[in-house]
Amino acid sequence: MSTRWQYHVVEIKPTVLSGFKLQEVQEALSRQGQLGWELVNIITHAPMMPLMAVFKRPD
Structure with a gap:
């Protein structure tokens, strides 16, 4: 069985x-x-635009 993932995006503003x-x-x-x-x-x-940091973790 393959791993299922959750994804999460965080905006980091300058x-x-x-x-x-x-x-x-x-x-x-x-x-x-x-x-x-x-x-x-x-x-x-x-x-000078926000960074978008993409994260994952097992579901």
Whole structure:
């Protein structure tokens, strides 16, 4: 039997003037990891637009 997955997308927004702060991105990713989510991909559309972090975990 194959594994079934749940998927979860988190939007990480840049700050108004300075873009993304490394510590804030790490905290957002770590928070999801503590909940059992594994990062699959990060999607960027354009500079100064939110990042879309895609996570998965077994269902």
